[in-house]
Amino acid sequence: MNLFQKLALDAGPILRALTRSRAGAVLIALQCAITLAIITNAIFIIQDRLKKMARPSGVDVENVFSMSVIPFAPNFDTKGSIEADLRALRALPGVVDAAVVNSFPLLQSGGSSMYAAKPGAKGEEYVGAARYEVDAHTLNTLGLKLIAGRDFREDEIRGREINSQYENPVAILTKAYAEKMFPPDGNAVGKTLYDGNQVAIPIVGVVERAQAPWISWGELEYSAFFSNYRLSFARYIVRAAPGERDRLMPQVEKLLSESNSGRLIESMKSQTDIEARTYGEYRAMAIILVSVIVLIVIITGLGIVGLASFNVNARKKQIGTRRALGAQKGDIVRYFLVESWLITTAGAVIGAGLSFGLSYWMVNTFDLPPLDWHYIPVGVCFLWVLGLVAVLVPARRASQLAPALATRSV
Amino acid sequence: MLQMTHISKVFRTDLVQTHALRDFSLNVKEGEFVAVTGPSGSGKTTFLNIAGLLETFDTGTYLLDGKDVSHLSDDSRSRLRNEKIGFIFQGFNLIPDLSVFDNVDVPLRYRGFDGKERRRRIEGALEQVGLASRAKHLPSQLSGGQQQRVAIARALAGTPRILFADEPTGNLDSLMARQVLEMLEEINSSGTTIVMVTHDPELARRAHRNIHVMDGQVSDFTDFSQASAARDALAA
Numbered sequence: 001m002n003l004f005q006k007l008a009l010d011a012g013p014i015l016r017a018l019t020r021s022r023a024g025a026v027l028i029a030l031q032c033a034i035t036l037a038i039i040t041n042a043i044f045i046i047q048d049r050l051k052k053m054a055r056p057s058g059v060d061v062e063n064v065f066s067m068s069v070i071p072f073a074p075n076f077d078t079k080g081s082i083e084a085d086l087r088a089l090r091a092l093p094g095v096v097d098a099a100v101v102n103s104f105p106l107l108q109s110g111g112s113s114m115y116a117a118k119p120g121a122k123g124e125e126y127v128g129a130a131r132y133e134v135d136a137h138t139l140n141t142l143g144l145k146l147i148a149g150r151d152f153r154e155d156e157i158r159g160r161e162i163n164s165q166y167e168n169p170v171a172i173l174t175k176a177y178a179e180k181m182f183p184p185d186g187n188a189v190g191k192t193l194y195d196g197n198q199v200a201i202p203i204v205g206v207v208e209r210a211q212a213p214w215i216s217w218g219e220l221e222y223s224a225f226f227s228n229y230r231l232s233f234a235r236y237i238v239r240a241a242p243g244e245r246d247r248l249m250p251q252v253e254k255l256l257s258e259s260n261s262g263r264l265i266e267s268m269k270s271q272t273d274i275e276a277r278t279y280g281e282y283r284a285m286a287i288i289l290v291s292v293i294v295l296i297v298i299i300t301g302l303g304i305v306g307l308a309s310f311n312v313n314a315r316k317k318q319i320g321t322r323r324a325l326g327a328q329k330g331d332i333v334r335y336f337l338v339e340s341w342l343i344t345t346a347g348a349v350i351g352a353g354l355s356f357g358l359s360y361w362m363v364n365t366f367d368l369p370p371l372d373w374h375y376i377p378v379g380v381c382f383l384w385v386l387g388l389v390a391v392l393v394p395a396r397r398a399s400q401l402a403p404a405l406a407t408r409s410v
Numbered sequence: 411m412l413q414m415t416h417i418s419k420v421f422r423t424d425l426v427q428t429h430a431l432r433d434f435s436l437n438v439k440e441g442e443f444v445a446v447t448g449p450s451g452s453g454k455t456t457f458l459n460i461a462g463l464l465e466t467f468d469t470g471t472y473l474l475d476g477k478d479v480s481h482l483s484d485d486s487r488s489r490l491r492n493e494k495i496g497f498i499f500q501g502f503n504l505i506p507d508l509s510v511f512d513n514v515d516v517p518l519r520y521r522g523f524d525g526k527e528r529r530r531r532i533e534g535a536l537e538q539v540g541l542a543s544r545a546k547h548l549p550s551q552l553s554g555g556q557q558q559r560v561a562i563a564r565a566l567a568g569t570p571r572i573l574f575a576d577e578p579t580g581n582l583d584s585l586m587a588r589q590v591l592e593m594l595e596e597i598n599s600s601g602t603t604i605v606m607v608t609h610d611p612e613l614a615r616r617a618h619r620n621i622h623v624m625d626g627q628v629s630d631f632t633d634f635s636q637a638s639a640a641r642d643a644l645a646a
Contacts, residue, residue, distance in 0.1 A: 009519055017507035020548070321503040324464055325517040325564070326492020328485045403491070404464040406503055407455055407576050 010338045018342060024307045025343050028300075032347025032383055035300040037354035040379040041362065042289040044371050049282040055220070057105040057275060058174075058209035060143025063096070063245050064271040066104065066237045067253070073262030078231040079159045081260055085236065086137070088259060089252065094244035099137040099237050100229045103130070103213045106271075106278045107235075110213035115193045115224065117181045119200070126196070129177050130212035130223040133160075133230050139172070139207065141239045147175060149189035149205030156204075156227040165199065169226045172205040176221035193224070201226065215278055245270060301390040304344075308336055308394035312401075319398050320405025329399035336395035337388055344387035348380040355379070411572055411603045412438035412461060417470035419456055419626075430456035431467070431626040438572075438605060443598040445617035446607045453626035454607045455576065461605060462495055462574045463487045475571050492520050496565030496602075498594075500577035502557040504549040504564075510536065511545040514564045521568060535563035539593065555586030562593055566602075573597065575606040579613060591616055 018025050069085070071078050082100050089098035103110030114126035132138070136152040149172070158167040171193050179186030181193070186206070193201040210223045236256075240248045249268055256265045269277075276283075312319070319332060327335075359371035419431040430453050438444050448454045459465035460472070463479060472479050475494055479487065497503075504513050514535055518528045536542045539559040541552075549557050558578060565573055575594065579587035591613060598604045606617060614620045622630035 013508055013512045013515065013519075016509070016512065017505070020507045317501075317503065318505050321499070321505070322516065322520075323488065324462070324491065324497050324503075326488050326520040326568075328488040328520070330485075331520055402465070403488075404459045406464065406497065406499060407459055409501075 006334060007338055010334060011342065014335065014339050015342055018339065024310065025339075025346075028303050028307050029343050029347040029350065031300050031303050032344050032387070033349075033351035033354050035296050036348055036351025036376075036379045036383055037358045038296055039293050039382070040351075040355045040375040041358050041371060042293050043379075044359070044375050045368065046286045046289050048369060049286050052215065053279045053282055055211070056209060057211040057271075058142070058144055058207070059105050059271055060239060061271045061275060063240045063242060064142060064237060065240070065245055065249050065252075065269060066107075066235055066271070066274070067256075067268040068266050069100075069234045069236060069263055070266065071232070071263040076262045078234075078263075081263060082159065082229075082231070082234060085256060085259070086135075088255060089236065089238055090137075092248065092251065092255070094241050094248050096239040096241055097137050097141040098239070099135050099141040100234050101135075101138055101237055102133040102230045102233065102235065104132065104142060104235070104237055104271075105211040105213065105223070106215065106275050107213040108215075108274075108278050112212070112217075113195060115181070115195055115201075117191070117193065119194050119198060121194065127177075127180055128219070128222065129173075130214075130217070132210070132223060132225045133228050134225050135229045136227070138225065138237070141237050142210070143239060144210050145208040146172075147206055147208045148178075148187075149203070151205060152225075152227045158228045159231045160228045162230055162232050165197070166195075166201070166226065166228050169199070169201050169228050170204045171201045171227070172207060172225040173203060174210050174221050174223045175206055175208055176219070177224060178203075178206045180219075180222060215282075297386060301386055304340060304387055304390035305394060307343075308340060308391045309397075311336070311339075312394050312398040315398075316401055316405055317408075319401045320403055320408070323401065323403030324406035332399040332401075333392075333395045336391050336398055340387040340391035340395075341384060344383050345380075348383050351383070352376050352380070411440040411442070411475060412436070412605065413471075413473040414461070415471045417460060417467050417472060419453075419460060419465070419467045429626050431460070434470070434623075434627060436621060436628060438603060440571075440603055441598070441601055442619060443595070443604045443617045444606070445614035445620045446605065446623060447609065447611065447614045447620060448623035448629075450609075452623045454623050456626070457623060458574055458576055458605070458607045462497060463491050488520075492517055492568065494571045496568060496570035496573040498558070498561050498565050498573065498575040498578045500580040502549070502554075502561045502581070504557055504560055506549055508548075509545065510541060510547050510549070510552070510560050510563075513549065513560055514567050517564060517568050531567045531569075532563075535567040536560075538566060539563045553586070554582050555589055558582060558586070558590050559593065562590070562597075566597065570602065572603040572605065575604060577608055578606060579608075579610070587613075 086098050086100060089095055111131045112128050113131045114128050116126045135157045136154045139146060139151050156170050160167060173188050175186060178188035182188045182191060188203045188206055191203050193203055209221060211220050212223055238252060253265060253268055355371060355376055362368045363370050414434060414436045417431055417434040421428045421430055446454050446457060460467050511532055514532045515528055518531055536545055539562050541556060541559055579590050582590060594604055608614055620632040621628055
């Protein structure tokens with residue numbers, strides 16, 4: 001008789017015995033069910049977060065850094081200062097390019113607007129996009145990949161005050177936004193975008209990808225760049241040659257603070273730090289969930305060990321009797337393994353339902369994606385392994401009990 | 411059937427050595443019904459444990475059904491117990507969560523019989539002890555005598571060569587005890603060797619031979635089979 005046949009043979013009477021003496025087993029099965037529901041959903045959420053964290057922002061993350069520019073001197077020549085600063089930055093050895101922007105991908109601060117693909121569009125024909133107000137060096141500085149049309153020309157760039165209208169703007173869209181606005185092929189170059197004020201904005205190019213500033217935004221890759229940069233609340237972005245970023249950051253700070261005392265340079269950060277901070281909440285949640293998983297697995301494992309140990313102690317005489325009747329040590333180990341497997345399987349069946357229930361609740365409450373069913377069989381297998389590993393030590397201890405216990409008072 | 415020669419068994423703790431059996435020799439023939447008596451602590455249970463392969467011994471030789479069991483592995487001893495030996499315990503030792511049917515099934519599963527064969531043997535054994543109608547009952551739903559009969563059915567289902575009974579009537583009232591004893595005699599008359607440990611001299615007298623154990627040694631033999639044969643001859 002092979003091992004599988006032996007296991008199947010054991011299962012019947014053990015199951016019948018469990019149904020008659022079920023309090024401890026039911027509690028452990030429920031614990032397993034809750035464990036399965038929590039770990040499947042937690043792992044699913046972690047995976048979801050990790051996937052989101054792994055999405056490319058479109059930016060040359062390793063080499064870009066940025067800073068805020070805050071003018072404070074009276075009658076400050078903002079436009080002249082920005083032009084002078086950018087000239088100085090671009091002239092620094094090790095700098096690939098520098099630009100002025102209102103925001104950039106994953107900054108967690110910026111603006112968005114609704115645009116339509118035709119004049120006089122109705123409400124539902126407008127689609128929101130992250131609004132990047134930039135200069136002609138922005139695409140190169142961020143390291144964005146132009147896949148259609150062209151970059152902005154210097155003669156198209158205007159500096160504007162925050163509340164003023166766009167002045168002859170042209171736009172570059174991300175591929176995702178272009179496909180949304182001009183389906184099905186997203187061929188946007190040469191076409192026109194209309195804002196809420198019916199300003200016509202010719203589209204001159206399409207970039208492969210540039211995420212919005214906010215990761216919580218539903219359409220993260222709907223972004224549009226406009227050839228009007230802002231004179232107030234401007235930010236400089238700098239792209240360093242590979243390996244030069246960390247050397248350049250303090251040098252840039254020193255250069256700008258010494259060159260003009262009418263404005264503050266602050267919040268100098270690498271794009272690596274910005275993206276890490278932006279995803280900090282996701283990372284923290286993943287760490288917390290992993291901790292919860294580890295904790296609950298330990299608690300469930302200990303529960304199984306505890307029940308099995310209790311059963312071994314309570315059944316010493318029975319184990320001795322089984323040994324006296326011909327059970328080999330392996331038969332005793334197998335008995336406890338099968339018993340644990342049956343309990344965890346019962347827990348897994350309940351837990352599968354609970355997993356979907358919990359997922360359904362989280363979908364409706366926290367707007368999370370629904371649980372992928374593939375996590376259930378993986379979770380069940382994990383639960384089986386946990387149950388078998390946890391019961392192994394008590395089972396081996398039981399197998400060491402002497403058959404002579406059958407004739408003793410225990 | 412059972413041949414023990416100069417068997418000794420010592421239980422050791424850090425402080426004490428207890429000679430449970432010393433130079434213990436005994437020969438039980440096939441088909442015999444032997445009662446082992448003796449006061450508490452005399453070594454009766456140790457003898458039963460060693461004879462039933464539940465425990466090992468320190469020195470001496472032991473042949474069970476012609477096979478030297480002195481150096482068998484634990485698994486081999488288990489297999490031998492399962493195939494050749496039946497046990498009846500004072501406390502019945504039924505598994506409380508299993509039905510009568512499943513209790514009788516326990517040793518048969520370890521034997522590896524298929525389902526059909528196991529069912530045939532279980533039903534036959536329960537029929538033999540008069541409990542076929544109680545197959546689905548739990549031990550707790552049966553009287554003491556019925557539980558002991560289930561234990562006898564469990565022992566018989568594997569058709570053992572030898573049956574070891576440890577105070578089989580110790581937990582039963584006199585009526586139940588008589589029924590169980592009659593059942594053992596019936597089993598013996600069909601050829602199964604029985605070795606019964608008991609305190610009860612009345613019970614011991616029903617055996618063919620009584621072996622009295624004292625201080626871990628055989629101290630006395632009484633052959634009731636000859637006495638009974640003589641009685642039968644006089645009566646004739």
